Amino acid sequence: MLPTILRYDFDRQFPKEAREKRDVARKQLSDNIDPGVYKAQQKIAATSAAENDFETIAMEWYNVQLSDKSESHKSRSLRMLRKELFPHIGRRPISDISPPELLMLLRRIENRGVVDTAHRAKQTAGQVFKYAIATGRTNRNPANDLTGALRPKNKTHYAAITTPKDVGKLMVAMDAFSGTYIVRSALKLSALFFLRPGELRHLEWDEVNWDEKRIEIKAEKMKTRQPHIVPVSSQAEKTLLQLHSLTGRGHYIFPSQRGNSRPLSENSVRVALRTMGYDNNTMTPHGFRAMARTLLDEELSYRIEWIEQQLAHEVKDVNGRAYNRTKHLKQRVEMMQKWADYLDMLKVKEQGCVLSSMD
Structure with a gap:
């Protein structure tokens, strides 16, 4: 036991942390525990925990x-x-x-x-x-x-390709598709816009805002009955400009082969996919939406509310109010360009793999 005067000087000169360590050491000694050995054991345990995180x-x-x-x-x-x-x-x-x-x-x-x-x-x-x-x-x-603690997986009503490598193969196949230019363009813009198939087929030229580089779809044409904006990437703009030279004098961007007064048949994109080797159990026209949703989230790490809004799903803010069509538009413009660039990258990567396999 320290003399009273020495104990007083120790308490005055050393900080609280040191006094606490002293008290712990005293308690360990009273319990027949060597403080040095105990400290070494704790260090080993901490190192082991770090290696096993x-x-x-x-x-x-x-x-x-x-x-x-x-x-x-x-x-x-x-x-x-x-x-x-x-x-x-x-x-x-x-x-x-x-x-x-x-x-x-x-x-x-x-x-x-x-x-x-x-x-x-x-x-x-x-x-x-x-x-x-x-x-x-x-x-x-x-x-x-x-097991059973999570909500059930979303039922897949429409088959979709959602792995990067398979999407790259799809992009290569779409480039090689030998159908009409209108159907080939519908395939490309299905991937770039990921609209619902009916919304894509019924796009009109007067909905294209060339100055703002976006498509402004009327509310009555949308499933949600809300107007919708689709930012146009540079790749999509190139396709639209080429299409305009073919169909720009008409009403629809994708007119029917039977006449300009009707939109493209609902089976045109589906038949094109089948011609390319993709049956209904592998990829559907509606599957372009699931493809975009999955990869934008899991591969490109975009915020879910931006993706959902671009999919024209009803997205609500913290107060329960539905976002208007221009909400997060700046971010969605950047996202849509990044998406188009990503699809190009996957295509180029797949083309490289094909060439390598031929060497």
Whole structure:
């Protein structure tokens, strides 16, 4: 026991933190615990926890288990880890992650309106936990305890291609399509505008605002009965200008082969896809919307409300009011140009792969 005067001087001269450490050391000694040994053990435990956090093990899983997978599969898995999982549980010791904690993370994704992405995040996390069990870093897979906890996946009424590599193949096939220029243009603008098929077929030349580089669709033509704006990318503008030289004197951008007074047949794009080798179980005209929605979110990381508004879905603000047609227009203009550039990039990449395979 320190003399009273020495104890007083220690309390005066040393900060509160040092006094607390002194008290802890005294308590450990009274419990027959060597403070030096205890500190070393804590340091080892902290190092072990850092080496066994979710991100470290997930990257190990990625490098080991996905080494023989396609580049598109690897890219999609890595994006899922970095965008959806690492920001929330990346630094957590994997053995400490509980089912409620994982569910809270997945609920955040659900609440963005992307239920299918939440299911894929759960699947990816589950594979990481399974790998951690096999390598002795944890003994439980919390993803298995969440069966039925998420909302059901969105029912797919229209088949759609949603992987980057397959979209690249589709873009190459569309370029090589030997049908009429009007149908080929309808295919291209289906991908660039991702309107509903009926909305695309009924586009009129007087809805094209050349100065503002956008298409302004009347409310009565939209499913939501709200006017809609489609920003026109430079690629889309080029296609429209070429089309205008063919059909610009008429009413519709895509007139029927039977006469300019009628729009393109509802089966024209579907038949073109079939001619290219895409049946109704692989890709449909309506599938261009799901294609854009998935890749804009998962690959290009655009905000869901911008994507939803461009899809002409009813999107409401925090006060429950529907956004007007010009809301986020500046951001949507940038997004639509980025989308067109992304499709071009996928096409060029696929063309390179085809040429390489021929060498």
